[in-house]
Amino acid sequence: PAPEPSPTAAAAEGCSVDFEVGVAPPIKKYSGPVQVTYPFNTSGGVKFKLPEENETNNPMYRFFRDELGIEYVPKWVAASGDVAAQKMAAAMAAGDLPEMFTTSGEQYEILVENDTLADIKDIFERVATPLVKEKLQYPDGKQWIPLMRKGGLLGTAVAMIEANVEMVGYIRQDLLDKLNMPVPKTLEELDETVRKMHETKEIKYGVFCDKSGLHYLLSPVFGAFGVMPRVWLKSPDGKLEYGSINPGIKDALAWLRKWYADGLMDPEFYAKSRWDDLKMVADHGVHWGEWWWTRQAMTVEKEVPGVRWFMEMGAPKGPNGKYGRASAYSVGWNMVYLKGLAPEKIERALMHLNWEIENHANGLKYNSYGAMNWDELFLEGYDWEFTEDCEIRYADYNTGLMVRRVGYHYDNNAYPDFQLDRNKNVATWYAMDRSTLNKAQRMIASDFDARRRAAYQYLMDHKDEQIKDEWWGVPTERMVRLLPDLRVMEEQAFVGIVTGQRSLDAFDAFVKEWKQAGVIRSPRM
Structure with missing residues (x-):
């Protein structure tokens, strides 16, 4: 059936459509709702x-x-x-x-x-x-x-x-052009790039994050160390282990801690949301976001003079050549x-x-x-x-x-x-x-759709970056009872470490407390 007409929309004088409008009909028609x-x-x-x-x-x-x-x-x-x-x-x-x-x-x-x-x-x-x-x-x-x-x-x-909520990199192309620098491919190159961008004084900070969580918007930084928080990954013995207690997490937190201490992260990132003010991402040189964030990124380009994003930056390789992004929730x-x-x-x-x-x-x-x-x-x-x-x-x-x-x-x-x-x-x-x-x-088929489509295609063409949650089982009684509080503890520990409110060694105390709770491993599913 054709959708109901708009009650107030009137065609512009002399304009007409050259396409058919319609949606799928009901599979079964009922007499009333x-x-x-x-x-x-x-x-x-x-x-x-x-x-x-x-x-x-x-x-x-x-x-x-x-x-x-x-x-x-x-x-x-x-x-x-x-x-x-x-x-x-x-x-x-x-x-x-x-x-x-x-x-x-x-x-x-x-x-x-x-x-x-x-x-x-x-x-x-x-x-x-x-x-x-x-x-x-x-x-x-x-x-x-x-x-x-x-x-x-x-x-x-x-x-x-x-890949609906997997991260692709958005980087300020206008600043790359000004600095005559290429899109970074390693974590070291990314570090050098955001520091030089920051030195231009055209951005307040280097790398964006908000209260969505370090594990979400900054998952490629963890992937550079071959680890991923908040997911269950297979250990060498074939069992599943909670990713947030992997020792490599500490290395990633140390990297983020350095960025924060050097003024490359918003000091109050954990209390802000990009949805409250889209333009806040333009204060940063790099922002990881979903493929569909292209719509918001292009809105920022329109509202902030001079800003232009490159929207297909991949997950950077870390010190040992590792890389990855958190895969879509399984x-x-x-x-x-x-x-x-x-x-x-x-x-x-x-x-x-x-x-x-x-x-x-x-x-x-x-x-x-x-x-x-x-x-x-x-x-x-x-x-x-x-x-x-x-x-x-x-x-x-x-x-x-x-x-x-x-x-x-x-x-x-x-x-x-x-x-x-x-x-x-x-x-x-x-x-x-x-x-x-x-x-x-x-x-x-506008420029908006072209860039959006390209960002999504990047994710599809680079599935090698995916670090997938291997958990598909039924949660145990202990997991149901303890995981909500343990995840709050995790978020507080990680944010505290990155912002300097806790020492880097607080990660070891976090791991010890998590293991004492007994929610660290599960049988192969």
Whole structure:
């Protein structure tokens, strides 16, 4: 079905479209919607076009309700991860959980132990389309292991696209040009480069980090020493060992500690967020970020005169030639349902999943431009608008973001290979004469998309950099009980060491305390 028209968008005088707009039809049409309570964890930043619009009154929400037959009722609305975590903790403590929600790790294990979750195996295998099972690698994909208990299935694996949160290097190309220096390939070269950049006085600091964590944004520095915090890696005897207690971590912390002491890191990095002010990254010479951060990096280029990023810097080689980046989270999220929930509600939710995968995988069957990253409805005045020369450009009211992370609407995380599939479509447009493309294709095949696509392709072409978490098992009772507090202890120890509040030898005390807790190794999985 064609999406509902924008109520206020009027075509620019004399302009017209030359492309077809549409989305996948419902797999099954219902006579009316069912209501399912769900946590609306939006992460903030959502823009609504009309005064009367909100999380439950917008074009995409109405599409879910009227076309897919499911009406998600907010259990709560949280505009940040911290607030969402607080809401979830309170709901678990009170025994007042949403009917459907995502969970993972120790929290998920507690729910399993308390017999809180519905076994959906029979419904899933009946309702999920062959395309869904293929794209989500069911049942053989490792991401399904935590969900398969006692012959049942306690939810669905929310798939992330491959390398979705792996780090690629962003470095100030304008400063490299000024200094006549190449993109650094080793940690020593990187150190020399950021120091010379810092000497120009055009940046405040050398290397960016924020409260996302040292283990996240600076994972390539740890990889330069052949180690990686927060992941489980195989030891020589074939068992898994927690990466944060590897002796090489101390070497990486020493390197970061030196950068911090020399003024190459923001003295309050641990209390700041790049999302609060995108321009703060321009105060640095180097910033590691996700491939999709190209959008934000290009925004910075527009807002800060002179800034220009090179967006494909690889993981630097360390003193012994080692290198690597933390690979995308392996287990990911689980979409689960409360035990006792009406089967019809579970079926409707799974039909939503069917639609999302069909719309992502086969978008070109229903429109002239293919699947969009945010699964937007591509409405004029919302997702796009005319320019003065009757071309089109992205508008400010993305219909997909209005229901981000509601139900199975998980942006471009529809299935692991989605971004590769999308890039193949867009790549064909780059090889064509632009005059033969329609307006939507020309907009999508913009410089923004080219640089974004190149950053992602770098990650795909350099999988040798990946240091993958080898843990795919069911957490032990001790892990469930102790890991949350131990990770807080780890973060405090690492930040304290880097900032000089603790000595470098405090790492040895941290390792000793961790080992005393007994959560250091697990059998081969």
